Amino acid sequence: MPGPFTYFIWFVGILCEAAVLVCALKKGAFRRYLLLNLYMAGLMIVELGRYRILSQYGQSSAQYAYFYYYSDALLTICLYFALSSLYSHVFSEMKAERYVKMGTLLLLAGTAAFSGAVVLQSSAKLLTHFVLELSQNLYFVGVVLTYVLWAAILKLKETRTRLIQLVLSLGIYFSLLAANYAIRNLYPQLGAVVAPLAQIFGTFLPVAWAYAFWRLPEEARLAPARLAVIPR
Amino acid sequence: MIAAIILVCSVVFLLQFFVSYCRSLIAASIKHPLSAEVQDVTGIKNSASGEDFARVVQLLQLCPDRPEDRSGIQAIGAYFGLLGFVRSSIAKIIPSLRAWTETERGQCTYFAAVALERRIAFSRDMFAQQLES
Numbered sequence: 001m002p003g004p005f006t007y008f009i010w011f012v013g014i015l016c017e018a019a020v021l022v023c024a025l026k027k028g029a030f031r032r033y034l035l036l037n038l039y040m041a042g043l044m045i046v047e048l049g050r051y052r053i054l055s056q057y058g059q060s061s062a063q064y065a066y067f068y069y070y071s072d073a074l075l076t077i078c079l080y081f082a083l084s085s086l087y088s089h090v091f092s093e094m095k096a097e098r099y100v101k102m103g104t105l106l107l108l109a110g111t112a113a114f115s116g117a118v119v120l121q122s123s124a125k126l127l128t129h130f131v132l133e134l135s136q137n138l139y140f141v142g143v144v145l146t147y148v149l150w151a152a153i154l155k156l157k158e159t160r161t162r163l164i165q166l167v168l169s170l171g172i173y174f175s176l177l178a179a180n181y182a183i184r185n186l187y188p189q190l191g192a193v194v195a196p197l198a199q200i201f202g203t204f205l206p207v208a209w210a211y212a213f214w215r216l217p218e219e220a221r222l223a224p225a226r227l228a229v230i231p232r
Numbered sequence: 233m234i235a236a237i238i239l240v241c242s243v244v245f246l247l248q249f250f251v252s253y254c255r256s257l258i259a260a261s262i263k264h265p266l267s268a269e270v271q272d273v274t275g276i277k278n279s280a281s282g283e284d285f286a287r288v289v290q291l292l293q294l295c296p297d298r299p300e301d302r303s304g305i306q307a308i309g310a311y312f313g314l315l316g317f318v319r320s321s322i323a324k325i326i327p328s329l330r331a332w333t334e335t336e337r338g339q340c341t342y343f344a345a346v347a348l349e350r351r352i353a354f355s356r357d358m359f360a361q362q363l364e365s
Contacts, residue, residue: 143245144241144245146249147245147248147249150252164256165256171246171253172246175242175246176246179238182235182239185235186235186236210300211304222256222259
């Protein structure tokens, strides 16, 4: 069974996810950022489900392992669509929503095909390994897509502070998880150290989104050129 | 090989996102004018200096904690540490970087001073509510 620290982080994570939904509802941002909020609600339900399965079957049970990895893959796909909704926000004035949707679906299909090809070469338990591989690859695709979105924000001189913070915090979250997965692949012996870190990283996104919804009004503006690492 | 590439790219992207995120937190607070009271307490009159950061954070820790500020202050604390590392390593080779880190460290101090002002206002509100009840 996990130790008290793991339970504590878990509990904090669930509270933060609930806080995002409450903050978004209170500040009238629930519908505007619907997919982000639906993802957060899904994440909270999955965390509660994981807790129930863990307490019923134990951490080393097949039920927990299957539920964990399959729900992780589903959540990653949901987050990927949430990211595409941020694209729609940034490109809303260009009326490019249709192209964003098409691009999102094509890239998802491409990532799934690539993951399938990798798994076919090296694995017997096809579906389970496909799910794992897809999650890892989607995290990295998420990092790259968030970076492209960030570049578009700088290029288009997007000024909405809340939207900028939502995108940047998503970028940090994707980068942390992609790096975490990569370290686990490169150094499997570090798994016991690195795996719990993913849980701590997982609390960053709800905390940052709750902050963005609560603290920043939708009308808040800033000059994005100030934020570039290389001054423009 | 693919995992190594993903790791390197992720770390590079992470640094970029983290710096931009912290600067967006600072930019959102930089327009907030400091009250005369906080200026007196922190000693920040016109522009803040990175040297004052530790002192302002100590003052912050004396005030009751506000959960909604905590993550921002922690992120800026980590950013300040990163700037300190750059200042004492890479900036010694690239002098122009030194001026940039100094400006950024000063802005981190200003962010902490704004957080201090919010905490003082929060404490006052709580005290007033207690008196009323």
